Amino acid sequence: xxxxxxxxxxxxxxxxxxxxxxxxxxxxxxxxxxxxxxxxxxxxxxxxxxxxxxxxxxxxxxxxxxxxxxxxxxxxxxxxxxxxxxxxxxxxxxxxxxxxxxxxxxxxxxxxxxxxxxxxxxxxxxxxxxxxxxxxxxxxxxxxxxxxxxxxxxxxxxxxxxxxxxxxxxxxxxxxxxxxxxxxxxxxxxxxxxxxxxxxxxxxxxxxxxxxxxxxxxxxxxxxxxxxxxxxxxxxxxxxxxxxxxxxxxxxxxxxxxxxxxxxxxxxxxxxxxxxxxxxxxxxxxxxxxxxxxxxxxxxxxxxxxxxxxxxxxxxxxxxxxxxxxxxxxxxxxxxxxxxxxxxxxxxxxxxxxxxxxxxxxxxxxxxxxxxxxxxxxxxxxxxxxxxxxxxxxxxxxxxxxxxxxxxxxxxxxxxxxxxxxxxxxxxxxxxxxxxxxxxxxxxxxxxxxxxxxxxxxxxxxxxxxxxxxxxxxxxxxxxxxxxxxxxxxxxxxxxxxxxxxxxxxxxxxxxxxxxxxxxxxxxxxxxxxxxxxxxxxxxxxxxxxxxxxxxxxxxxxxxxxxxxxxxxxxxxxxxxxxxxxxxxxxxxxxxxxxxxxxxxxxxxxxxxxxxxxxxxxxxxxxxxxxxxxxxxxxxxxxxxxxxxxxxxxxxxxxxxxxxxxxxxxxxxxxxxxxxxxxxxxxxxxxxxxxxxxxxxxxxxxxxxxxxxxxxxxxxxxxxxxxxxxxxxxxxx
Numbered sequence: 097x098x099x100x101x102x103x104x105x106x107x108x109x110x111x112x113x114x115x116x117x118x119x120x121x122x123x124x125x126x127x128x129x130x131x132x133x134x135x136x137x138x139x140x141x142x143x144x145x146x147x148x149x150x151x152x153x154x155x156x157x158x159x160x161x162x163x164x165x166x167x168x169x170x171x172x173x174x175x176x177x178x179x180x181x182x183x184x185x186x187x188x189x190x191x192x193x194x195x196x197x198x199x200x201x202x203x204x205x206x207x208x209x210x211x212x213x214x215x216x217x218x219x220x221x222x223x224x225x226x227x228x229x230x231x232x233x234x235x236x237x238x239x240x241x242x243x244x245x246x247x248x249x250x251x252x253x254x255x256x257x258x259x260x261x262x263x264x265x266x267x268x269x270x271x272x273x274x275x276x277x278x279x280x281x282x283x284x285x286x287x288x289x290x291x292x293x294x295x296x297x298x299x300x301x302x303x304x305x306x307x308x309x310x311x312x313x314x315x316x317x318x319x320x321x322x323x324x325x326x327x328x329x330x331x332x333x334x335x336x337x338x339x340x341x342x343x344x345x346x347x348x349x350x351x352x353x354x355x356x357x358x359x360x361x362x363x364x365x366x367x368x369x370x371x372x373x374x375x376x377x378x379x380x381x382x383x384x385x386x387x388x389x390x391x392x393x394x395x396x397x398x399x400x401x402x403x404x405x406x407x408x409x410x411x412x413x414x415x416x417x418x419x420x421x422x423x424x425x426x427x428x429x430x431x432x433x434x435x436x437x438x439x440x441x442x443x444x445x446x447x448x449x450x451x452x453x454x455x456x457x458x459x460x461x462x463x464x465x466x467x468x469x470x471x472x473x474x475x476x477x478x479x480x481x482x483x484x485x486x487x488x489x490x491x492x493x494x495x496x497x498x499x500x501x502x503x504x505x506x507x508x509x510x511x512x513x514x515x516x517x518x519x520x521x522x523x524x525x526x527x528x529x530x531x532x533x534x535x536x537x538x539x540x541x542x543x544x545x546x547x548x549x550x551x552x553x554x555x556x557x558x559x560x561x562x563x564x565x566x567x568x569x570x571x572x573x574x575x576x577x578x579x580x581x582x583x584x585x586x587x588x589x590x591x592x593x594x595x596x597x598x599x600x601x602x603x604x605x606x607x608x609x610x611x612x613x614x615x616x617x618x619x620x621x622x623x624x625x626x627x628x629x630x631x632x633x634x635x636x637x638x639x640x641x642x643x644x645x646x647x648x649x650x651x652x653x654x655x656x657x658x659x660x661x662x663x664x665x666x667x668x669x670x671x672x673x674x675x676x677x678x679x680x681x682x683x684x685x686x687x688x689x690x691x692x693x694x695x696x697x698x699x700x701x702x703x704x705x706x707x708x709x710x711x712x713x714x715x716x717x718x719x720x721x722x723x724x725x726x727x728x729x730x731x732x733x734x735x736x737x738x739x740x741x742x743x744x745x746x747x748x749x750x751x752x753x754x755x756x757x758x759x760x761x762x763x764x765x766x767x768x769x770x771x772x773x774x775x776x777x778x779x780x781x782x783x784x785x786x787x788x789x790x791x792x793x794x795x796x797x798x799x800x801x802x803x804x805x806x807x808x809x810x811x812x813x814x815x816x817x818x819x820x821x822x823x824x825x826x827x828x829x
Contacts, residue, residue, distance in 0.1 A: 099566040103142050107158045109194035110136050115180040122179030164205035169249025182274040199569040207246050210632050214240040222258030228291050230261040231311045233271050260286040267304040337415040339480040349420040363406045365443040370435045380404040402479045407433045416449055423457035426493050452493050467665045508637045508685035510537055517562045521555045522729055528721040535711040536687050545692040546715035549763025552691040553643050560639035573641045574622050576648030582655040587624045589616040630683040638686045645690035650706050661709040694759040717761045726764040739767040745811050760794045783808040
């Protein structure tokens with residue numbers, strides 16, 4: 097039976113397919129609905145099978161689900177008329193499978209939802225733009241700390257007032273997204289209306305805004321800071337928490353002297369020009385590049401990021417944490433950033449701070465959250481954002497009356513096993529599955545182990561999908577093998593040929609790679625991608641299924657992540673530095689289910705450190721819940737009991753054979769395949785091509801005659817079974 101997500105995916109994918117044939121004018125929803133059901137008549141009947149657990153109809157659900165496409169920029173819905181955007185057309189071609197199509201849109205929607213305050217603020221700011229001015233999407237995204245591509249897509253789909261005044265860095269419309277001809281022309285008319293259209297710089301296919309009409313990054317920052325506190329047009333920014341470090345000439349923490357005496361925090365400004373509160377990131381980077389031209393690019397990047405944070409991201413009312421050995425001092429920012437230069441060597445930027453516990457410092461380990469230790473372990477970082485701890489540190493400094501504390505995040509909860517799940521994996525009841533759920537609640541890592549054919553992988557995937565509510569984007573399957581590495585599993589550098597600059601790149605202002613050899617990009621592996629999604633969506637369950645987990649070199653594959661499997665509250669610094677000094681953790685809502693074929697390597701031979709980090713559940717033919725399972729399944733499906741009798745006799749012979757190893761026994765799933773019951777001689781074919789080769793490998797080199805010991809005819813004779821009708825000799829004419 098299809099899930100609600102699968103039916104919704106079919107409906108929204110069909111809607112996009114219909115709209116792809118009406119790109120010019122779109123369709124009102126009342127006209128779109130019958131075309132969708134005409135193309136897929138089973139939508140309503142499939143939706144009805146979901147029963148009382150869904151209260152709305154499929155059309156209402158479609159209208160709701162389409163929100164994800166709008167926030168992703170694939171669809172616009174103005175005046176109840178639905179239109180597919182150029183980005184939507186491209187996505188429809190890229191993701192032909194309905195479930196994948198909706199999953200990708202949902203991923204983009206989730207990014208918007210977790211940063212809704214920033215997206216709403218950016219959208220509402222557009223209505224406040226000065227007359228005859230436009231802004232770049234890069235500047236707007238930096239101002240609100242969101243991804244520029246995600247912001248561009250959201251504006252393309254939602255179309256708030258002034259959306260057309262957000263252009264690319266070079267003034268071109270489209271924000272780097274694919275556009276239909278009708279979209280380009282509509283944008284051209286809007287820019288002409290607002291007198292910002294660059295006629296000379298535009299062409300038939302390219303539309304640009306006048307360069308002189310661009311609102312600079314500093315002007316944009318000033319516009320944002322000009323919003324009055326409490327104004328409803330822009331939601332207030334949540335309170336943030338910053339670890340700030342500073343040392344004097346003697347190497348001692350400045351909290352002992354200057355910061356304590358003056359009630360401030362400072363950032364060195366030697367060789368830097370005078371910069372003020374709210375200075376934009378471009379101007380900051382230019383100043384750092386000029387002042388420290390002899391430093392490496394990485395050092396300039398870090399210096400520019402710290403300086404921009406100190407000047408613009410830190411705001412009055414934020415919490416400051418300063419460490420001095422085991423001691424921690426907390427304060428509240430009380431003033432803007434100011435430039436101070438009593439002499440050239442002592443120039444610095446200053447912010448006043450109301451220190452709250454100078455005479456009674458906290459014990460860093462005992463009094464502060466355990467997870468905080470890993471986040472501030474990078475001694476080179478002067479400023480670290482630890483805002484996720486705001487709700488836990490605020491009681492120590494007191495609330496800010498003019499700020500609204502963010503609502504606490506809901507925690508992910510693992511659902512209990514259901515009878516529906518048990519039936520799906522052909523188990524008689526939920527007891528074994530519920531035990532698996534309880535183990536995951538306790539340790540978050542679990543391994544199913546047993547001989548081949550016992551349904552380990554099938555059960556792991558079914559359980560993972562149940563735990564995640566059927567969301568395909570929340571489950572990922574990987575298979576380990578001897579050549580699998582940390583770089584494959586978590587993250588690593590991948591080579592590619594340098595990109596050549598095309599004419600289209602020139603017209604769009606895109607640069608080519610400067611390298612003449614191979615270019616190496618840091619690419620995220622399946623665990624890193626799933627962990628990032630889980631961190632962004634803490635109320636949802638995510639499950640990574642690792643098939644054949646014992647076939648990989650686990651110490652090599654997991655690397656420093658070994659530690660995190662056992663200590664989920666801790667942070668570690670990553671091998672390739674992609675955590676940027678902030679530290680990385682395995683989110684508590686990320687679970688791992690592994691499968692292990694014990695014929696390849698027994699549990700006892702698994703790495704001891706890894707065994708300590710996982711719980712183990714056995715799936716074995718002679719132990720619950722698999723005992724008698726094949727017989728019950730045969731009865732339920734109207735098949736005779738021959739297959740169950742054959743399997744029992746086969747496993748008895750294996751147990752009494754030369755190896756006498758219970759892990760050599762054969763699982764029930766081999767004889768639950770359609771081929772085993774689809775006609776005369778098919779059981780013979782299965783036995784000859786799947787079971788005997790498996791047993792041949794088990795007994796390699798021990799002198800066992802596989803055919804005599806385990807041949808199907810031999811076992812049938814022993815049980816007194818007659819050959820299948822097609823095996824009987826033909827009657828004499």
